[in-house]
Amino acid sequence: MVLHLKIIGLILIALALVHIIFPRYFNWKVELKPLSLINRQMVTVHTFFIALTVFLMGLLCFTSGVEIIETKLGNKLALGFGVFWSIRAFIQFFVYSVKLWKSKTFETIVHIIFSILWLYFSTIFLMIFFK
Known part of the structure; x- marks a missing residue:
């Protein structure tokens, strides 16, 4: 981790x-x-x-x-970061309009990369908290 x-x-x-x-x-x-x-x-x-x-x-x-x-405070930070990045992932999928990236090659690539990053960040932080 x-x-x-x-x-x-x-x-x-x-x-x-x-x-x-x-x-x-x-x-x-x-x-x-x-x-x-x-x-x-x-x-x-x-x-x-x-x-x-x-x-x-x-x-x-x-x-x-x-x-x-390894620390209680660190785990609380991980939970906070996990919630933060989970909300950011939610916004990526449900707040930003599809019109911003659909049928646009560069914007679609950026959308996919950042979607993966937000989900990766969320997963790692929440795994640390829930270990």
């Missing part, structure tokens, strides 16, 4: 760093312009804090796998 947590940690750190390109990739200068100032700033601030949270979660998994597996 420690190896799985190291792998998850590295993936989460990489995912957090990918957030750096979001404003340019999603053309936020143009796309967010019609929004009010508060809504534009909420999108950017929330994106920053999501990236920071994902980065810190990844760092914790990468550096403290044994503690997550």
Whole structure:
């Protein structure tokens, strides 16, 4: 399980760093312009804090796998992370519109990869808790 947590940690750190390109990739200068100032700033601030949270979660998994597996606090963290990523998987399948990826090769590949990742994260964390 420690190896799985190291792998998850590295993936989460990489995912957090990918957030750096979001404003340019999603053309936020143009796309967010019609929004009010508060809504534009909420999108950017929330994106920053999501990236920071994902980065810190990844760092914790990468550096403290044994503690997550072997301590009561670690097991509680694993349960919290398992619930978090399970909800994220639910959103992947039932909240995001199929129109965002259906019949689009790149978007479909991304959808499949992230669906697998969210389910993998959920499974590992919940297995740690329920062991």
